[in-house]
Amino acid sequence: MPRKYSEDLKKNALKRYWSGENLDKIALEMNIKAGSQLIRIWDKKSKLTHYDSRIKTCKEVEIMSKKLKKEFVYKDLKTKEKENKVLKEKIRLLEKQLKFEKEEKILAMASKEILEKSIPSCTATIMLNMLKMSKKDKIMIMATKAYKHYACCQIYYFIAKHGMGTNRLISYFKIHKNTFSKFKLKNNLENPIIIFKNGLHFNDLPNFNSPKYTIAKKLIIDYNLKNNSLASGANLISKWIYVNKGVKVSEKMIRKIRVDHPWILNNPSRKKRSVKKSESKKHNIYVREDLVEMNYSRPNIIGMDGTNFKIFLNNGKNRSKINCLISYDWEKRTIVSYSFDKSENSNSALSVFKETNNYAIEKANQKIIQSDRGSAFANELIFNYVNENDFIVHSMSKKGFKHNAPTESLNGWIKQKFYKTFGNKFENKENFYYYFKKFSNIYNNLQQIKYNFNI
Numbered sequence: 001m002p003r004k005y006s007e008d009l010k011k012n013a014l015k016r017y018w019s020g021e022n023l024d025k026i027a028l029e030m031n032i033k034a035g036s037q038l039i040r041i042w043d044k045k046s047k048l049t050h051y052d053s054r055i056k057t058c059k060e061v062e063i064m065s066k067k068l069k070k071e072f073v074y075k076d077l078k079t080k081e082k083e084n085k086v087l088k089e090k091i092r093l094l095e096k097q098l099k100f101e102k103e104e105k106i107l108a109m110a111s112k113e114i115l116e117k118s119i120p121s122c123t124a125t126i127m128l129n130m131l132k133m134s135k136k137d138k139i140m141i142m143a144t145k146a147y148k149h150y151a152c153c154q155i156y157y158f159i160a161k162h163g164m165g166t167n168r169l170i171s172y173f174k175i176h177k178n179t180f181s182k183f184k185l186k187n188n189l190e191n192p193i194i195i196f197k198n199g200l201h202f203n204d205l206p207n208f209n210s211p212k213y214t215i216a217k218k219l220i221i222d223y224n225l226k227n228n229s230l231a232s233g234a235n236l237i238s239k240w241i242y243v244n245k246g247v248k249v250s251e252k253m254i255r256k257i258r259v260d261h262p263w264i265l266n267n268p269s270r271k272k273r274s275v276k277k278s279e280s281k282k283h284n285i286y287v288r289e290d291l292v293e294m295n296y297s298r299p300n301i302i303g304m305d306g307t308n309f310k311i312f313l314n315n316g317k318n319r320s321k322i323n324c325l326i327s328y329d330w331e332k333r334t335i336v337s338y339s340f341d342k343s344e345n346s347n348s349a350l351s352v353f354k355e356t357n358n359y360a361i362e363k364a365n366q367k368i369i370q371s372d373r374g375s376a377f378a379n380e381l382i383f384n385y386v387n388e389n390d391f392i393v394h395s396m397s398k399k400g401f402k403h404n405a406p407t408e409s410l411n412g413w414i415k416q417k418f419y420k421t422f423g424n425k426f427e428n429k430e431n432f433y434y435y436f437k438k439f440s441n442i443y444n445n446l447q448q449i450k451y452n453f454n455i
Contacts, residue, residue: 003033010042017043103164107172110154142174149208151175152183159192160202166193207260216249217257220264234258237265286378291395292370296406301330302356303407304371306344307415311432312425322429324436325352325376327369328410329359334447335414335440340433344376353385353392360391368393370404414443 009030016026023036032038141147151173158164170177183189187206195202219241227240234251241249258265292301304327313320325348326338337355339348353369360367369386371377373396386394397404418439426432 005032013039014042103162106162107158107169110158111173113150145210146208148175148179149183152180153205155180156184156189156192156205160195163193163196213253213257215247216253217261217264219245219247219249220254220257224264283375283378286380286383287373288378288394288396290398291368291393292397296330298368299331300365300367302336302359302367302369303328303330303404303410304349304352304356304369304377305404305407305411306374306376307411309415309418309432310424313428313432315427316425320429322432323348325349326411326414327352327356328407330406332447332451333410334444334451338436338440340429344374346376346379346381349376350381350385353382357389357392366391366393368395370395370397370407372397372404373399417443 013026013030013032017023017039023039026032026039027035152175155166155169155173155175158169159166166180170180189205190200190202192202194200220237222245223237223240234254237254238249238251241247254265292298304325306323306325309322309324311320311322312318323341323343324338325341325344327336328334329336336359337352339351341348356367356369369392371394376382377394377396382394386392418436421439422435426435
């Protein structure tokens with residue numbers, strides 16, 4: 001009859017085996033007559049066997065793995081390792097996808113800004129159907145030198161700062177490789193890949209200067225040479241250039257060149273106004289967010305801006321300049337309200353805001369008033385009035401962007417039509433105000449008919 005062994009004996013024998021003791025020694029000491037072979041059978045049958053722990057502790061397995069130069073791993077552990085590898089690969093791909101999506105968002109924002117900055121003037125909005133750009137319109141802008149310059153700047157920045165691929169950026173912004181390489185050579189810029197890898201700091205990228213700018217710069221240098229570096233104003237310089245060279249250069253461009261290149265022109269001696277820092281801080285408190293941006297087809301928007309009417313009073317004897325702060329309904333293209341004053345100020349702005357608020361109450365719709373960030377709009381008076389009224393929301397266009405372009409283009413168009421209809425010579429200011437009121441009523445009636453019949 002085969003001898004029966006107790007469970008406690010089996011457990012003790014297996015524990016000693018797992019700890020690394022010799023099987024024959026265990027069989028002798030514990031009086032197991034069948035010997036080491038029986039302990040091996042118990043080992044296979046036992047429910048207490050855990051290969052994970054045994055592989056680490058068992059000396060025999062370690063010796064065998066060293067001899068055969070193989071690692072003995074349990075089947076379940078192998079499958080788990082495979083699963084882990086698959087999961088790690090999935091995590092890696094998801095991280096890559098997230099990074100790509102973030103980069104795409106940054107690139108989309110950058111391309112939007114480049115397109116906005118590259119639009120030549122406010123009059124382009126009429127041609128581009130209130131800046132709701134189609135593919136053809138985008139291609140037109142992408143062909144300009146301004147777009148190419150801003151795109152190259154963004155490509156250089158993304159490579160140097162974020163380490164993005166050059167080919168990917170070039171294809172995204174639709175720029176040729178040669179234009180990007182020429183841009184780097186022209187501005188003596190270092191390789192952006194080296195800057196990114198070494199974590200180096202790079203200087204501000206150059207501003208875009210149009211061909212007109214370079215021509216104006218040469219003409220100003222010529223003026224400076226012929227007038228022995230005489231300190232003079234922008235108005236006098238523009239007149240001299242027109243008389244002697246037959247080229248029109250705006251005062252605005254001359255002032256810009258003076259700021260960019262102070263060595264070219266000497267500033268005329270003027271008393272400097274002391275601007276307190278507290279004033280600029282106060283102005284920033286009343287600046288609102290840009291809610292409209294490029295969504296010009298958005299309903300319930302009232303554009304507001306100031307423009308100057310240059311007229312002659314006393315039937316052409318006296319020349320006068322009157323500022324008109326005017327607001328338009330972008331959807332209907334009608335004049336909502338206006339106010340005349342010597343200059344653009346908070347009081348005239350407030351009167352226009354009040355009339356616009358009444359217009360919004362009449363229509364029973366909340367209106368967004370889009371204006372620039374000038375002192376006439378960014379002040380305590382306007383800020384408090386908007387907060388007190390629920391039918392109007394104030395939005396201010398970002399600095400350097402043409403987010404109030406429809407209003408500016410309508411200003412130019414209305415002035416042109418008014419001068420054609422009533423001329424620019426009037427008996428007095430009251431006479432001018434009367435004719436402008438008459439013109440606005442005729443204009444609004446025509447626009448209302450066009451809006452109603454979708455003409």
